[in-house]
Amino acid sequence: MRPRTATAPTPRVATVAVALLGLLFSFLSLGTPAHAAPTGFRIDNGRLLEASGNDFVMRGVNHAHTWFPDRISSLSHIKAKGANTVRVVLSSGDRWTRNDTADVANVVAQCKQNRLICVLEVHDTTGYGEQSGAVTLSRAADYWISVQSALTGQEDYVIVNIGNEPHGNTGYTAWTADTKAAIQKLRNAGFDHTIMVDAPNWGQDWAFTMRDNAASVFASDPDANTIFSIHMYGVFDTAAEITDYLNRFVTAKLPIVVGEFGHDHSDGNPDEDTILAVAQQLRLGYLGWSWSGNGGGVEYLDMVTNFDPDQLTSWGQRLFNGANGIAATAKEAAIYSSGGGDTTPPTAPGTPTASGVTSSSATLTWAAATDATGVTGYDVVRIGGGAETAVTSTTRTTATLTGLSPATSYTFAVYARDAAGNRSPRSATVTLTTSSGGSTAACGVGYRVTSTWPGGFQGEITLRNTGTSAINGWTLRWTFPDSQRISNLWGGTATQSGSEVSVAAAPYTATIPAAGSVTLGFTASRATANPSPTAFTLNGAACSVS
Numbered sequence: 001m002r003p004r005t006a007t008a009p010t011p012r013v014a015t016v017a018v019a020l021l022g023l024l025f026s027f028l029s030l031g032t033p034a035h036a037a038p039t040g041f042r043i044d045n046g047r048l049l050e051a052s053g054n055d056f057v058m059r060g061v062n063h064a065h066t067w068f069p070d071r072i073s074s075l076s077h078i079k080a081k082g083a084n085t086v087r088v089v090l091s092s093g094d095r096w097t098r099n100d101t102a103d104v105a106n107v108v109a110q111c112k113q114n115r116l117i118c119v120l121e122v123h124d125t126t127g128y129g130e131q132s133g134a135v136t137l138s139r140a141a142d143y144w145i146s147v148q149s150a151l152t153g154q155e156d157y158v159i160v161n162i163g164n165e166p167h168g169n170t171g172y173t174a175w176t177a178d179t180k181a182a183i184q185k186l187r188n189a190g191f192d193h194t195i196m197v198d199a200p201n202w203g204q205d206w207a208f209t210m211r212d213n214a215a216s217v218f219a220s221d222p223d224a225n226t227i228f229s230i231h232m233y234g235v236f237d238t239a240a241e242i243t244d245y246l247n248r249f250v251t252a253k254l255p256i257v258v259g260e261f262g263h264d265h266s267d268g269n270p271d272e273d274t275i276l277a278v279a280q281q282l283r284l285g286y287l288g289w290s291w292s293g294n295g296g297g298v299e300y301l302d303m304v305t306n307f308d309p310d311q312l313t314s315w316g317q318r319l320f321n322g323a324n325g326i327a328a329t330a331k332e333a334a335i336y337s338s339g340g341g342d343t344t345p346p347t348a349p350g351t352p353t354a355s356g357v358t359s360s361s362a363t364l365t366w367a368a369a370t371d372a373t374g375v376t377g378y379d380v381v382r383i384g385g386g387a388e389t390a391v392t393s394t395t396r397t398t399a400t401l402t403g404l405s406p407a408t409s410y411t412f413a414v415y416a417r418d419a420a421g422n423r424s425p426r427s428a429t430v431t432l433t434t435s436s437g438g439s440t441a442a443c444g445v446g447y448r449v450t451s452t453w454p455g456g457f458q459g460e461i462t463l464r465n466t467g468t469s470a471i472n473g474w475t476l477r478w479t480f481p482d483s484q485r486i487s488n489l490w491g492g493t494a495t496q497s498g499s500e501v502s503v504a505a506a507p508y509t510a511t512i513p514a515a516g517s518v519t520l521g522f523t524a525s526r527a528t529a530n531p532s533p534t535a536f537t538l539n540g541a542a543c544s545v546s
Helices: 017-029 074-080 101-113 137-146 172-188 209-220 239-251 272-282 314-321
Strands: 042-044 047-049 059-063 085-090 117-122 158-161 195-198 226-232 256-261 285-288 353-355 362-365 375-384 387-394 398-401 409-418 430-433 443-453 456-465 475-479 485-490 492-497 500-505 517-525 536-538
Touching: 059 074, 074 101, 074 375, 085 101, 085 285, 101 117, 117 137, 117 195, 137 172, 172 195, 172 209, 195 256, 209 226, 209 239, 226 239, 239 256, 239 272, 256 272, 272 285, 272 314, 314 387, 314 485, 314 492, 353 430, 362 409, 375 398, 387 398, 443 536, 485 492
Parallel strands: 059 085, 059 285, 085 117, 117 158, 158 195, 195 226, 226 256, 256 285
Antiparallel strands: 042 047, 353 362, 362 398, 375 387, 375 409, 409 430, 443 456, 456 517, 475 500, 475 536, 485 517, 492 500
């Protein structure tokens, strides 16, 4: 991710078929250089392996530690959501406050305590050549050497990502030579870690510099222990682009990971569903951007609101609990179970009970599970047709489920997780039936655009109860008249299919007293025009619009 204030657009270049065939041939014909056996993670036949030989597939997120050093507890929350890896933002001190040796050592210790693999990156290189103040990869390598004592002996747990997005869209042809030199500098200094290298062009490699030179960069590493990282934002907005790029590395037996990606961005709308699906199909790692704390107009990339693990955004819900997401696909690194660590799961939570059941929501409550090292979270699942579907995760013993359909029977159960990643047996189930929709109190909706920028805008919706009794639980629906797409919403949980939007109440907005109101805010992408929706329904009943 570029710094939070950067807004430079990302161009594209055309693909030349003959050049690509030549590239593929060169990839396949290059042999593996002679090298000493790495002491921790290693690359073998294009795969990232642990020292034990176990194949390791990263499933995790980015965390902006250097800007939020007081949020180190986020690592435990990220683990509780099911991640096996966290990519941690550090600074060499050239653009932000330097993370010194003691701080780096503490980050590594916290990763290990939470049984996470730690990818450490220097962010000061972001957009070098185009971004004012950005530094070189050589400067980043000097930083790593200065904190080397915190990393030596941690090769089983730490991957060194030399520098984030080390070239912008100016001078990026120097990426190959600069990357080779930085790798050599670290190896000469005694680094035995797997090294990760980011693509140029703000990480998106639209000019294919990394793709076309990956084989020679890999061959330049005397340990043959380098993995490549592509950042997928607006450049990767079609399934064809994503599939082609990743498959070229896999075919050439060169290691690749999606080191950053989002569900939306100022330079376009990435196809996150394909990124997740193809990564799972090819068994490639991915690390979403980012846990929380985004600013500069990309707040929609927060996965949780204000670092609160119980306030998943729509992006966080998608990445952690959606198809091919972290909860469904992550496997903890074998190093954490091979040394006699905690392998005992928590006890099953108590049977959940349902309360506050409405046409679109319900609250579940259960007795806490117990565990020798402490329960870190609970996963609520829906059961139907012999299958389970992840619904939500929480650190509490209660959860309010929203977005349910009226007059529908649901069966839910709960799992507990501990700090070691062990999952409990499933609780007993609870079955509930939502009430019929369409019989809510009268309602009124006020919709307005509060600010706009190229390609995006911020909006506000005031939902008023014009009836004589309280509304308890609600789902608001509308259809955008153009190509608007919600990127982040507060006050409820949004889902969008095409132009149709559905927002289920958040726990703190679920009740609207008679003559009362609640306000929702959101950010969204847009085309040139931005017409307002003209019709809204609340629990199936039409609302007046003002």
